Amino acid sequence: MRKKLYVSSGFVLTLVLIAAVFYSLPYYISKPGMAKELEPIITVKNGYKEKGNFMLTTVRMGRANIYSYAAAKISKYEEIYPVNQILNQTETEEEYTVRQLYLMKDAKLNATDVAYHKAGLPVTYKYNGIYVLNVIPKMPAFGKLKAGDRIFKVDGQTFSSSSEFMDYVRTKKSGEEVTFTYSRKQQTNNVKIKVKPFKQGPKRVGIGISLVDDKEVIVHPPVKVITDEIGGPSAGLMFSLEIYNQLTKDDLTKGRQIAGTGTISVDGSVGPIGGIEQKIVAADKAGAEIFLAPNEHGMKNSNYRDALKAAHEIGSKMKIVPVDTFDEAVAYLEKLPNK
Template sequence: MRKKIYFGSALLIALLLIGGMFYTLPYYVSKPGMAKELGPIVTVEDGYKDEGNFMLTTVRMGRANIYSYLEAKIRKYEEIYPLDMILYKKETEEEYNVRQLHLMAGSKQNAIEVAYRHAGLPVHYQYNGIYVMQVIPTMPADGKLQAGDRIFKVDGQQLPSSEKFIDYVGKKQAGDKVTLTYLRNKSTNTVTLTLKPFKEDPKKIGIGISLVDDKEIIVDPKVKVRTDEIGGPSAGFMFSLEIYNQLTSVDLTKGYQIAGTGTIEVDGTVGPIGGIEQKIVAADKAGAEIFLAPNEKGAKDSNYRAAVKTARDIKTKMKIVPIDTFEDGVSYLEKLPNK
């Protein structure tokens, strides 16, 4: 009898422990990710090689279960975020992932444009349609379209931008229909939707999607940036340095292991990112000697200041360098002595 009780208790405990791994909480947990060399990720056709390495740094972000939540509570460089700090209003996790991948795609395009223009090379764009980023529940697109669909025709017409798409639909009335031709998983589909008013703004009618332009950057020599499932815009600055370094004969790495982070705008501005402390930890573990951090024009709560504080805390020998623009980064690296 006792053996049965012990066995039953052990089985119950085992089931509870396993269940704790799959029961999600209304939080996200972030922790230090990795520092990845950009050489294998970025390839400029017939590009120059470098002696050192540029590295992008990542943060691991995931939905919390009981164990990851408790672990984050006691570990210094792990953070807990409520869902509403990560997801937009009514945004699903799938839509969040699509948004992150699109932000990464945008950062790659900006990085390419900045690097090529700085190298004195022309940049052109080809418009391919619009990407669906989010579908609003109870609106006409709900259940018909999904995040990641690429719409390239409306009523048989190809429109030159998402702005023109919005203008075209905005001129119609509630009850009118629009036929959309879109691509999903390499398959072309067509759907006809009836326009209706938005609950939040009855004067505004539509199909209920948030969208962005899908455009392709055209450059010569060609460049490929392979990011797989890495999301977000925070690698943009480091992409721009790697691309520029492959375009020019002077090796900016000078033989050093150089990590960093920051968004990149088309004008070369380097912007702040989340999780800078965790990225410092990841870069240090990967053996980085220099870390380029967004300076935010010297703001008291800048990424750079947080990076310096973390570097001191973990007692790394890695040099933290403040950066405001792409030109700042290039100028600093050009002045580095060869290793």
């Protein structure tokens, strides 16, 4: 009898341990990711080679289970975030992923724009339609459109911006049906959706989607940036430096391993990001010698100051460099002596 009890207890304990792995808590955990060399994933046709490397840095983000939550509690460089600090209101995890991938795509567009303008080369854009980021529950588009869909025709008409698309939909009366032509997983579909008033905000009608422009940048020589499933906007600065370096004869790396982070705007401004301490850990492990960090114009709790603190705590020999603009980063690198 006692043997059966032991067996039963062991079986129950095993089930509990397995369940703890798959049971999700209402938190996300972020931890140090990787520092990835950019030259293999960014290619300017007939571009110049470099002796060193620019590297993007990442964090790993995932939903917490009991084990990962406990581990993060005792780890200095793992962060715990409540779900509502990661997901927008009504946003699903799938939609969050789509949003992060769009932010990465936008970072690549901005980086290309900044680098080519700095190199004195023309930049133009091609508008492809609108990109669905989020579908609001209980609104007409729910269950018909999904995050990641690209709408490129409305009632057979094309538009040159998302604002024109929205203006057209707003001309409809509540209950009127609109036909949307969209692509999903490289397949083209049509769907008819009736518009209805929004319950909150200004009195207007719509179908209940959050959207952004879907556009591509046209440059010569052409550039390819292959990021696979890396999401978010934080690689913008490093993308722009890698693209510019391949466009120009003088090698900005000077033979060094240069990591960094920061968003990039089309005017060249460098913006702050999350997880700077974890990115310092990742860059240090990858052997980076220099780390470019958003300065936030000298703000007290800037990314730069947090990066300095983290580098000191882990005993890193990396030089942490504050930057507010792309031009500042280029000017610093141009003054570096050859290694």
